[in-house]
Each structure stands twice: as C-alpha cells, then as structure tokens.
Amino acid sequence: MNTLYTWIGNTDIKNMQQNEHAAISTIALQNPQAFDRIFIFANDWESDWKPYEKWLIKLLREASRPYDNVAIFKANIAGPTDYPTIIRETEKWISKLSEESEELYINITSGTPAMSVASVLVGKGKHNTYFIQSKRDNTIEKVDVPVDFGETYVKSAAKSIADKAVKAPSSHKQFDNITAQSQIMRSLITKAKRVAESELELPALVLGETGTGKEVIANAIHAASPRAGKPLKTVNCGALPESLVDSILFGHVKGAFTGANEKHEGLFEQANGGTLFLDEVGELTPSVQVKLLRALQQGEITRVGDKKTITVDVRIIAATHRDLLELVEQGEFREDLFYRLAVGLLHVPPLRERLEDIEPLVLELVDELNQAANKYPGYQSKNISEKGIKFIKSQPWHGNIRELWNTINRAFLWSDAETITDVDIRNALIIRNPTTDESDVSLSLGQRVDINNLVEKYKKKYVKAAMKAAGNNKTKAAKMIGLNSQQVITKWIEALGIEIE
Missing domain, CATH: 1.10.10 (Arc Repressor Mutant, subunit A)
Incomplete structure (x- = not known):
C-alpha cells in the first residue's frame, strides 16, 4: 500500500478555486506509482476542505487512479509556525502511516516552512519514506535529503562545545554585567564609565597583564558611549604582517603594490563614526606610530599609494600588556603617541589582586560552559565544589581569566562527575616552572649589599x-x-x- 502524507497550503486552495493544479494535485496525478491513500492535514480554510476533497477525487477518478481514500484531517496544532505542536502531530501521523504502508511519500512543498521542516526531521527516521515535491512547471521530483540528522546534530553540538572551549569567555558585556565585587574592580569600572560617557570622547589606553580582560573593558566603553550604534572594529597589532600593516589600518588604492587589484578601505575608514580597538598597540612599528599619531591629532589618514588625505571620525581605544613607558625610554614607542593615547588611562588588575571576584567569575564561566554543552545529547550540567573554589582562590593565575577559563575547561573535560572537586582543578592545572634571573650581577666599588x-x-x-x-x-x-x-x-x-x- 502506497500512501501520500501532505499538509495543505494556501496555493493548493486558491488554485483549486480556479481549477488549476498546485503541489498536492500535481503529485497525486503525476507520481509514477498511484497512491492507495492520500492523507491531507490542515489547520485553516476549513470551509474549503470538502470542496477540495471533491475536486481532487474528481481528478483522480478521471485519471483512473484510486480515489476512495482521500481525506483532509484537522491538525491539532497551536498555529502554522508552532514547532512543538507541529512536530508532535507530525510524529504521530508519520509513525502511524509508515507502519501501515509499504511506501510512504511525504510532500514537502505544501504548508509552512515549519511543517516542511517537521516532515523532513520525522520522515528521515523511517525506513520506508520518500520525500517528493512539485516544481513551478507542475512537474514532480523525488528529493534526496542525504543527512543523518542524529549524527549531524551530535557533530554540530560537539563543534559548538569545541568552539566555546577554544574561545575566550563571552566579551560582549556592558559595565553592569562585568564582575566587579572587589574594590579595585569597582574603581576601574567607575573610571571606565567616565571615559565612555565623556562628551570629548577622548582616546583610552587600557593596560594590564595578558588574560585580564582588556578587550572586555574596551567593548564596554564602546557600548556605553555615544558611538554605541556605530561600528566597533578590533585588530591585534601584534598579529599584523609588517608588510601589510599600513594597508590594513589605512587602506590602499588600486595598483599601490603587487596584488592590490582594487581599492581597499582600511580599518580607520571601516570604523568611521565608531571605535577602533588597537590591541597590543606596543607592537606597532615606529613608521606606523607616526601615521597613528597623525590620525589621532588631525583626524586624517592617507591610503597606501594615494596622495590625498581622508578625514575620519574614529575614537581610539588601545591596549597592551607591555610597559609602554619602558618602551618609550628605550626609543621603541613614541612618547608623544603614548601621552596622546593615555588620556583615559585604565589599569585592569590581575586576577590575584581581585580575590572577591574569583567565585562569581568561576560561576559565570561554569554557566557558559554548561550552556554550550547542554546542546549535546545526554550532557549533565556540572558545578564546582566549595573546596574546588577555595583551591582556585589559592592559585596565582599568572595567565589570569584566560588561564582560569582554560583550566575549568580541562577539568570539565577530564571528569565525568557532576561536581568538579579541588582534585579535578589541581589535575587540570598546567604546571609552570619558576623562572630564574640569570642576568649577570655587577657591583660598583664601595657598594654594599646585605x-x-x-x-x-x-x-x-x-x-x-x-x-x-x-x-x-x-x-x-x-x-x-x-x-x-x-x-x-x-x-x-x-x-x-x-x-x-
């Protein structure tokens, strides 16, 4: 017994009224194998159901095809886009019809996208189902859906977990969402808010060790500033190829160098009206520092290979883990650029100096990991024991939040238990060998050292x-x-x- 399962769509009804074919009638009449039963499901246009049944039966009779088992059924769904009830109804009927039929054909043309998606998801799990659709020229074709949804879902969920693990914790936060229970962090947030809301929109320089969350502060400054609705562009200056840094920041004209086949807008132009975040600004070469200073002082840039200047309106937020004043003393960083950037000077404290923030930070990171992993079938959410949190507080975390994030990731990975203990955290640590100062010691004659x-x-x-x-x-x-x-x-x-x- 061959069965056709289909939802009815608005086009099916309208074309019936004009005595013209649409998806259901086309499939019913043209499928090489005639259908012994046609089950049509609907949740609207109830006054047209009987006329449609009679019209379709008439066409089938004229074509000498079975017409005794054609019926429209009212679908028990909350609405044409309500996925939970559509999937429930689809599962019920496709399972029933699959068991009763040798071959079950599913029309995926008629109905709403939610109905088609549900039909494919449920139908792929049955051994004797075939998907069929009609085309605009009133011809039909079988549809191959070469996807194992279970396997694909598991792979997708696993990739989501992997992506979350290798990325930093969420950095798209405004000030109110930044963990700041410690006095040192509250003071930082107060200063950063003033920098963000300043009518002068002055440049800012964010200093701090690697992994302390300098980019989080930069994002929050932009989000709380009058430029929040404009672009925020971010670049890691340490990762810029020396030969392309000018082009990436300031753009280039066509023919400026080999491979410059068309005009390119640099990050300054892309961020026009908004904010440009220069991470690891201490890595910029002296020649680029000169151009950056000019952009800051005059609001002008020049594309590589061009003679004319372009006016830009960009707020600069720079960040570095390096000691810029020491670089200034060594002649590696321009003093005038340093003081131009350091108008809004902010120091992000290392994690070991903000102990009150560690527990809420850990709970945030655990929640982020659980949310990402909850998509994986059978995953049980995890938590960290009190002893585990106490152990975390006892560690120096030289890599700061980034090291803490990666350590919790490893602890979650190595342990199958729902509660991560201090032992799990200890086993997940990457042990650092202490560095020794091997520099030569020099003393002046007469100098005394105890x-x-x-x-x-x-x-x-x-x-x-x-x-x-x-x-x-x-x-x-x-x-x-x-x-x-x-x-x-x-x-x-x-x-x-x-x-x-």
Missing part, C-alpha cells in the same frame, strides 16, 4: 607563595620549594616570622 637580607626576602616570598598554593598543607608546600619535610618548612616559617592565614 646578601643575607636578600636571601631571607626571597625565602619569605617563596614560603608564603607555596603555603598559599598548597592550601597551608606544609608537606605539599615543602615539596614545592625543594625542602625535605614539613618540619623544615615549619622552622623556616617561625624563623622568618611568617604569618599563615
């Missing part, structure tokens, strides 16, 4: 750091700094007058 004080100072620093990292476990702390036993580190603590929290 070597014992220096040694005592370093011993004190490393003992305190080891105890903090080990959660005040003396045995573990002793091993970290190469001592034989906890008794030795206890003597050092007493001798050095170290107070342990």
Whole structure:
C-alpha cells in the first residue's frame, strides 16, 4: 500500500478555486506509482476542505487512479509556525502511516516552512519514506535529503562545545554585567564609565597583564558611549604582517603594490563614526606610530599609494600588556603617541589582586560552559565544589581569566562527575616552572649589599607563595620549594616570622 502524507497550503486552495493544479494535485496525478491513500492535514480554510476533497477525487477518478481514500484531517496544532505542536502531530501521523504502508511519500512543498521542516526531521527516521515535491512547471521530483540528522546534530553540538572551549569567555558585556565585587574592580569600572560617557570622547589606553580582560573593558566603553550604534572594529597589532600593516589600518588604492587589484578601505575608514580597538598597540612599528599619531591629532589618514588625505571620525581605544613607558625610554614607542593615547588611562588588575571576584567569575564561566554543552545529547550540567573554589582562590593565575577559563575547561573535560572537586582543578592545572634571573650581577666599588637580607626576602616570598598554593598543607608546600619535610618548612616559617592565614 502506497500512501501520500501532505499538509495543505494556501496555493493548493486558491488554485483549486480556479481549477488549476498546485503541489498536492500535481503529485497525486503525476507520481509514477498511484497512491492507495492520500492523507491531507490542515489547520485553516476549513470551509474549503470538502470542496477540495471533491475536486481532487474528481481528478483522480478521471485519471483512473484510486480515489476512495482521500481525506483532509484537522491538525491539532497551536498555529502554522508552532514547532512543538507541529512536530508532535507530525510524529504521530508519520509513525502511524509508515507502519501501515509499504511506501510512504511525504510532500514537502505544501504548508509552512515549519511543517516542511517537521516532515523532513520525522520522515528521515523511517525506513520506508520518500520525500517528493512539485516544481513551478507542475512537474514532480523525488528529493534526496542525504543527512543523518542524529549524527549531524551530535557533530554540530560537539563543534559548538569545541568552539566555546577554544574561545575566550563571552566579551560582549556592558559595565553592569562585568564582575566587579572587589574594590579595585569597582574603581576601574567607575573610571571606565567616565571615559565612555565623556562628551570629548577622548582616546583610552587600557593596560594590564595578558588574560585580564582588556578587550572586555574596551567593548564596554564602546557600548556605553555615544558611538554605541556605530561600528566597533578590533585588530591585534601584534598579529599584523609588517608588510601589510599600513594597508590594513589605512587602506590602499588600486595598483599601490603587487596584488592590490582594487581599492581597499582600511580599518580607520571601516570604523568611521565608531571605535577602533588597537590591541597590543606596543607592537606597532615606529613608521606606523607616526601615521597613528597623525590620525589621532588631525583626524586624517592617507591610503597606501594615494596622495590625498581622508578625514575620519574614529575614537581610539588601545591596549597592551607591555610597559609602554619602558618602551618609550628605550626609543621603541613614541612618547608623544603614548601621552596622546593615555588620556583615559585604565589599569585592569590581575586576577590575584581581585580575590572577591574569583567565585562569581568561576560561576559565570561554569554557566557558559554548561550552556554550550547542554546542546549535546545526554550532557549533565556540572558545578564546582566549595573546596574546588577555595583551591582556585589559592592559585596565582599568572595567565589570569584566560588561564582560569582554560583550566575549568580541562577539568570539565577530564571528569565525568557532576561536581568538579579541588582534585579535578589541581589535575587540570598546567604546571609552570619558576623562572630564574640569570642576568649577570655587577657591583660598583664601595657598594654594599646585605646578601643575607636578600636571601631571607626571597625565602619569605617563596614560603608564603607555596603555603598559599598548597592550601597551608606544609608537606605539599615543602615539596614545592625543594625542602625535605614539613618540619623544615615549619622552622623556616617561625624563623622568618611568617604569618599563615
């Protein structure tokens, strides 16, 4: 027994009234194998159902095709675009008709896109279903949908998780959504808001260690500024090829160099009216620094290979993890450019200086990971234990939020448990070997240095750091700094007058 399953569309009804063919009648009459049953589903135009049935039966009779089992059924759905009820109804009927038929043909032309999508999703799971559609010239064709939806979904979900894991945590935040429970962060946000809302729209320079969230601050400044509705363009100056940096920032004219086959607008023009975020601005070459200074001072740029200047209205936000003043002293960064950028000077503190923010930050990162992974079939949301959070607070996090993000990612990956423990976090850490200062020591004649004080100072620093990292476990702390036993580190603590929290 061959069955046709179809929704009815507005075109089917209108063409019937003009005695013209549309998708359902075309398929019913032209399919090489005649249908023993035609099941039509509808949720509208109820007054036209009976006339349509009679019209289709008449056409089938005239074509000497089976016409005894043609019927329109009212679909129990909330509306023509309500996916949950459409899929529920589709699953019910396609499953029933598939079991009763040798071959089940599904018309994917008629009805709303939601109805067609549901028909394909459900029909792909049945062994004896075929998809069929009509074309504008009233011919029909079978449709091959070469997709395993289950496998494709799992791959897509897995890719989503992988993409989320390798990317930084979400950076599209305004000030109100930035975690700032610590006093040092609240002070930063207050200053950044003033920079953002300043009527003068002055340049800003965001300083901070790698991974502290300088781009988050830059995004928030733009989002809270009068330029929020205009473009925000971002470029990592350290990743710009030296031969192309001028072209990327300022653009070029056709024929300016080999391969310049057409005019190109640089980032300054693309950001016109908005904001240009120059990350790692300390990596720019001296020649580009001169052009950047001119753009800041005069609002003018010149494309590579061009003679005329172009006026641009761009707010510059720059960022770097490097010590720009030291680069100025070394002659690697222009002093006038530094002071031009540093009008709105902001320091993003390292994670170890904002302990009050660590727990809410961890909860945010966990929530982001769970949201990404929840699309994966069978995934169970995870959380971090109190001991796990306490251990996280004890670590120095030299890579700051980026290192914390990646560590939590690894802990989620390695553990199958719903609760991530301090042991899981410890196992997910990438152990760093402490750097040693191997530079030569030089002394001037007559200069005095108390070597014992220096040694005592370093011993004190490393003992305190080891105890903090080990959660005040003396045995573990002793091993970290190469001592034989906890008794030795206890003597050092007493001798050095170290107070342990």
